[in-house]
Amino acid sequence: MYGTLIDDLAKSGRGIKEAGAFLLGHADDQGRRVASYLMYDVVATESSRKHAYVAFTAEEMARAWEHCYATSLQVVADVHTHPLGPRQSISDREHPIVSVPGHVALIVPFFAMRGPQPVDLGVHLFEGAGRWRSMFRQAAHDAILLT
Amino acid sequence: MLADERSIMQNRIIVQAAFIKDGLVIKVQEGLPLEELKKAVLSALPAEHASADLEVFDEADDDPDTRAFADAEELHHGRVVHVGRCRLVDVVVRYAGRTAERKFPPVTRIGRIKRWAVHTLGINPADANELVLQVAGTSIQPTRDQHVGCFIENDICQVVFDLVRSYTVNGDASVPSDHALLLEHLEQAHFVMGEMNGRWKLRGITWPFVFIDVCARDKREFTLRLQCDGYPGMPTGAFWDPVNGAWLPAHRWPRTGARFGVALRTDWQGGTALYIPCDRKSIAGHEQWLQLYPAWAWNPSIGIVRYIEIVWIMLNGVDYVPPTA
Numbered sequence: 489m490y491g492t493l494i495d496d497l498a499k500s501g502r503g504i505k506e507a508g509a510f511l512l513g514h515a516d517d518q519g520r521r522v523a524s525y526l527m528y529d530v531v532a533t534e535s536s537r538k539h540a541y542v543a544f545t546a547e548e549m550a551r552a553w554e555h556c557y558a559t560s561l562q563v564v565a566d567v568h569t570h571p572l573g574p575r576q577s578i579s580d581r582e583h584p585i586v587s588v589p590g591h592v593a594l595i596v597p598f599f600a601m602r603g604p605q606p607v608d609l610g611v612h613l614f615e616g617a618g619r620w621r622s623m624f625r626q627a628a629h630d631a632i633l634l635t
Numbered sequence: 636m637l638a639d640e641r642s643i644m645q646n647r648i649i650v651q652a653a654f655i656k657d658g659l660v661i662k663v664q665e666g667l668p669l670e671e672l673k674k675a676v677l678s679a680l681p682a683e684h685a686s687a688d689l690e691v692f693d694e695a696d697d698d699p700d701t702r703a704f705a706d707a708e709e710l711h712h713g714r715v716v717h718v719g720r721c722r723l724v725d726v727v728v729r730y731a732g733r734t735a736e737r738k739f740p741p742v743t744r745i746g747r748i749k750r751w752a753v754h755t756l757g758i759n760p761a762d763a764n765e766l767v768l769q770v771a772g773t774s775i776q777p778t779r780d781q782h783v784g785c786f787i788e789n790d791i792c793q794v795v796f797d798l799v800r801s802y803t804v805n806g807d808a809s810v811p812s813d814h815a816l817l818l819e820h821l822e823q824a825h826f827v828m829g830e831m832n833g834r835w836k837l838r839g840i841t842w843p844f845v846f847i848d849v850c851a852r853d854k855r856e857f858t859l860r861l862q863c864d865g866y867p868g869m870p871t872g873a874f875w876d877p878v879n880g881a882w883l884p885a886h887r888w889p890r891t892g893a894r895f896g897v898a899l900r901t902d903w904q905g906g907t908a909l910y911i912p913c914d915r916k917s918i919a920g921h922e923q924w925l926q927l928y929p930a931w932a933w934n935p936s937i938g939i940v941r942y943i944e945i946v947w948i949m950l951n952g953v954d955y956v957p958p959t960a
Contacts (some may be wrong), residue, residue: 504840506806537822539804540815546767548776550797553729554771562732568805579804586731587762593805600753606743630733 490606490634493525495601497569500529505540506599508568510585511553512561519633520564520592526555528568541579543566565592569599574610574624581620589616594632606632650676651742652718654684656785669712676716691741692717692742692784692889701739704754706746706779717742717782721792724783728752728812730798741762741784741792745777752798766917771795814842820867820938829940834947838877846875851950853957857889859946867935870913870942871908882906892954913942 500507510531513523529536531631532548544552556563566585567610574595584591595610602608607629613621623631645662652659661679663672673691675856680689695712697705722774724740726748735755739748745768753763755776769776770786772795777786786794810818821837829835836856838846848856860882861872874883885901900910908916910923915934925932931945949955 502823502837504837508805510731521802539817540818541804542807544800544803546769546776546799546801549799549803550769550771553731553799555798556732557734562733565720566805570807572807577805577807579806581822583765583800583803583805584762584807585803586764587758588731588733595826616762 489522490530493567494596494600494604494630496525497567497596500527500536501569501578501599501601503599503601506542506569506571507536508542508566510563510565511565511594511605512556512559513564514562516560517591520590522564524559525567526552530594531555537581546630559588563591567596568594568595571587571599573597574628576610576612576620576622580612581618587614588614589614592631593620636729646713648672648713649715649786650718650769651782652680652684653785653787654681656781658781667713667899673716674712676718680718686722689718690722692719692722692740692743694741695783696740696743698740701737701743701751704747704750706744706750708744708747715742717784719731720789720790721784721787723792725793727793727795728756728768729795730756731756732779739783741782741787745781745783746778746779748783748796749779749798750832752796753787756798757952765800766798767801768796770798771797774955776801798919804809811842812863813864814840816864817845817939818868820940823940825937825940826874826943829943835943838957844850844872845870845939846877847939847941849946849950852952852955854857855957857883857946857950859943860944861939861942863939866940869913869918869933870939870944871915871917873907873909882901887958889950890956891949891952892956895949895952895954909946911942911945913945917920 497507497558509525511522511525531551532544534565535543563586574597591614593612609628611623611628611631618623646665646725648661650659663675676691693712694715695710719741720743724741726739728735733756735752749768772922783794790795807883834850836848838848843862845861847859850856858877859872860875861870863870876883889903891899903910904916908914911915911916912928912931934941
């Protein structure tokens with residue numbers, strides 16, 4: 489799924505704009521297992537068309553929650569691309585996609601156009617009360633288990 | 636007794652219901668017994684909503700188990716009431732695949748329900764300021780003082796809410812406005828239809844340069860490099876060699892016959908700008924073109940498609956001549 493996801497992110501952004509997806513699955517004490525994903529340009533068609541960055545209206549976000557409800561899957565993480573590096577922007581830090589501690593936000597550099605591996609990603613763990621813990625390089629690689 | 640003295644002896648009561656979402660203010664005599672007060676409320680309802688099976692619920696008879704989540708409610712008997720048929724409302728709050736569910740009296744305020752949901756879903760209150768409840772399947776975001784009973788439909792005692800952020804932004808939002816507007820135009824139907832029909836294709840953007848492959852009549856592709864800073868102001872550019880990362884040499888340019896005159900002349904600006912009215916470098920000093928060739932004039936609302944379409948027309952006319960090289 490990882491390769492397909494990266495391909496879809498690259499296709500969605502076409503190397504010129506950011507793209508993203510909700511990563512859906514189940515979470516427990518062992519970790520967060522991703523079973524499928526929902527691309528942002530599918531649920532937020534209008535905002536994706538309008539902006540070069542990731543944006544959602546309340547209605548578009550509710551559409552994603554409806555999908556979760558229908559499929560009995562949780563948003564266990566999210567992923568979006570950046571034009572350059574995998575560090576969080578101010579808006580990334582201020583707008584967690586899911587404001588529950590333990591939520592994970594992945595950032596893929598270079599619009600996902602350069603065949604990124606887990607070691608290239610930013611892994612950002614939401615700790616609550618506006619705090620995040622970020623992992624890069626080897627720590628990012630170790631945090632993502634491809635099965 | 637004077638009118639002013641009579642009004643002092645009346646209380647204002649706010650009535651909410653599924654059919655009066657914004658609330659109705661009525662005046663009743665001060666000190667009425669509870670049953671009389673309820674009768675007064677029911678008799679004040681609009682005639683089309685009057686019904687014998689409606690009940691009156693007082694906000695002050697709230698659910699004591701959820702008082703910890705009250706949001707500055709200032710509850711007092713005989714001040715705010717709810718009218719409806721459901722004695723309890725099954726409330727479901729959905730959030731990213733998680734749900735919180737509980738029964739509430741219909742007279743419970745939305746503010747209390749949001750605080751309960753935030754707590755139940757494990758969200759830190761400090762992270763919940765921008766989250767709002769939205770009635771599922773609608774864009775209705777109730778205010779914190781509205782009663783949950785206002786949002787039941789067809790007398791089914793259930794309300795489903797989505798907990799959402801009013802507006803979410805992620806990513807690097809520092810894209811300059813000219814770049815952002817160009818991206819918006821590249822997503823619009825004019826440009827996308829050209830791509831779908833094989834007339835042109837976006838090769839890439841290295842701002843402020845946009846690279847577009849335009850398909851000629853003989854299926855050759857010519858890459859345009861357009862400099863778009865200041866967009867939707869006019870761009871400027873010409874044919875580009877993407878392999879060598881340089882302007883396309885003159886002997887590899889396409890040609891046109893008499894119909895398009897010298898639009899594809901290679902000696903203009905050293906082959907870095909097409910000699911057409913919608914090119915920023917070329918229009919300077921040639922303002923008479925706007926009268927002679929209005930269809931080729933730049934139009935900011937059409938944008939980049941105007942430039943590309945003119946090139947496509949030239950490369951697909953009967954007098955198109957491919958390069959010999």
